[in-house]
Amino acid sequence: GAGVSQSPSNKVTEKGKDVELRCDPISGHTALYWYRQSLGQGLEFLIYFQGNSAPDKSGLPSDRFSAERTGGSVSTLTIQRTQQEDSAVYLCASSSTPLDGQYFGPGTRLLVL
Amino acid sequence: RKEVEQDPGPFNVPEGATVAFNCTYSNSASQSFFWYRQDCRKEPKLLMSVYSSGNEDGRFTAQLNRASQYISLLIRDSKLSDSATYLCVVNRINKFYFGSGTKLNVKP
Numbered sequence: 001g002a003g004v005s006q007s008p009s010n011k012v013t014e015k016g017k018d019v020e021l022r023c024d025p026i027s028g029h030t031a032l033y034w035y036r037q038s039l040g041q042g043l044e045f046l047i048y049f050q051g052n053s054a055p056d057k058s059g060l061p062s063d064r065f066s067a068e069r070t071g072g073s074v075s076t077l078t079i080q081r082t083q084q085e086d087s088a089v090y091l092c093a094s095s096s097t098p099l100d101g102q103y104f105g106p107g108t109r110l111l112v113l
Numbered sequence: 114r115k116e117v118e119q120d121p122g123p124f125n126v127p128e129g130a131t132v133a134f135n136c137t138y139s140n141s142a143s144q145s146f147f148w149y150r151q152d153c154r155k156e157p158k159l160l161m162s163v164y165s166s167g168n169e170d171g172r173f174t175a176q177l178n179r180a181s182q183y184i185s186l187l188i189r190d191s192k193l194s195d196s197a198t199y200l201c202v203v204n205r206i207n208k209f210y211f212g213s214g215t216k217l218n219v220k221p
Binding site: 031041055056093095098099100103104106107 | 147200
């Protein structure tokens, strides 16, 4: 079946611009996660959705970052007034139950000039 | 203290060797456990779940020791294609905690 998809695959933007990153989880997966990974670094947790609600937003680095999920499916991560330190790969993952692990999309590579 | 700790490596082994990775987790309330594999510039992929009874998938064997809060992965008969970073992951209350990964290089 279809896996997790993310768009765009690559995004180059100028400092100060807003960007929107999209994630389509595996159909039927109720949990959705956003992570960030800088080059050569580990995964940094950003936010977690269960259905449309976000029980854990603790990883969002600043108030420039926000995310929403609609219809228990697609999620959008928005970064306002991008900064160069926002450059990273943004990964989305979905899960049906915690016992089954989570499945990742291919990521969006964001470069802020 | 980090939730999950792993030796970053790299582990440099010849083809055909057996190699073992370990990780430790700090919270005894952790509920489920996994090994992921991440290739360079790719997303992490689920390799296998880890159970107290131990589980095997071909050349890969994983083991969980809840008493010691320790997880292991054994790879037998290493292949060049096994070269990757291996991530230890634990789950607690619907949140997944990732180790920083152990890098494996399998040499011809």
